[in-house]
Amino acid sequence: QVQLQESGPGLVKPSETLSLTCTVSGYFISSGYSWGWIRQPPGKGLEWIGSIYHTGDPYYSPSLESRVTISMDTSKNQFSLHLSSVTAADTAVYYCARDNVVGPTTWGQGILVTVSS
Amino acid sequence: IVMTQSPATLSVSPGESATLSCRASQSIDINLAWYQQKPGQAPRLLMYGASTRATGIPARFSGSGSGTEFTLTISSLQSEDFAVYYCQQYNNWPPLFTFGPGTKVDIK
Numbered sequence: 001q002v003q004l005q006e007s008g009p010g011l012v013k014p015s016e017t018l019s020l021t022c023t024v025s026g027y028f029i030s031s032g033y034s035w036g037w038i039r040q041p042p043g044k045g046l047e048w049i050g051s052i053y054h055t056g057d058p059y060y061s062p063s064l065e066s067r068v069t070i071s072m073d074t075s076k077n078q079f080s081l082h083l084s085s086v087t088a089a090d091t092a093v094y095y096c097a098r099d100n101v102v103g104p105t106t107w108g109q110g111i112l113v114t115v116s117s
Numbered sequence: 118i119v120m121t122q123s124p125a126t127l128s129v130s131p132g133e134s135a136t137l138s139c140r141a142s143q144s145i146d147i148n149l150a151w152y153q154q155k156p157g158q159a160p161r162l163l164m165y166g167a168s169t170r171a172t173g174i175p176a177r178f179s180g181s182g183s184g185t186e187f188t189l190t191i192s193s194l195q196s197e198d199f200a201v202y203y204c205q206q207y208n209n210w211p212p213l214f215t216f217g218p219g220t221k222v223d224i225k
Contacts, residue, residue, distance in 0.1 A: 034212070036214075045203065045216060045217070045218045045219045046152075046154075046160065046203055046205075046216040046219075047216065048205075048213075048214040048215065048216065051212065059211060059212045059213075061213070062213075095159055095160075099214075101207065101209065102148075102150050102162075102165035102166070102207050103150050103162070103165070103205050103207050103214045104160070104162070104214070105162050105171070107159035107160060107161075108159065109159060110159055
């Protein structure tokens with residue numbers, strides 16, 4: 001069964017770039033589906049950030065598109081999130097997920113990223 | 118498309134039923150999913166296509182609606198059902214997922 005695990009720094013300084021990696025086991029990310037990122041500020045709701053097709057084509061939330069890059073490394077069976085020019089408002093639990101057409105269906109456990117100097 | 122949910126919090130006694138509402142700012146046909154999230158856990162997909170239960174979801178969960186108005190009903194609430202529920206619309210093209218703000222179902 002497919003499993004996803006987020007990794008990356010838990011603390012990022014304001015104005016820097018937040019970078020996270022999702023390692024997938026039990027399924028080759030190049031075989032199908034889309035692979036996405038969702039975040040949740042502490043005590044708040046869910047926000048979809050963007051996804052990447054198994055073909056490598058990304059698509060992003062319009063509200064974050066100017067700062068987001070999602071890429072994949074099929075040799076490592078990983079996909080990554082880069083969010084530039086972060087502020088305190090980007091502090092959140094970041095989830096990676098396997099998507100199908102209806103949305104995220106299999107989720108990682110999430111990783112808390114705090115933006116602070 | 119903006120998704121809204123009501124009420125923000127719903128207090129229900131175990132064994133009773135709960136009705137949660139979700140509204141889209143424009144028609145989304147039946148392109149609506151529901152998720153359940155318990156404290157400290159990732160969300161879990163409950164429903165898609167407005168009324169189709171995801172794999173392993175008990176029959177006490179039912180969904181209805183189309184266009185702009187949707188409902189999730191939980192009949193005979195069990196202790197494990199107390200959680201936050203999010204609706205989410207999905208767009209075929211361009212691909213886009215938008216979540217509602219959530220409804221917290223807590224114990225009365």
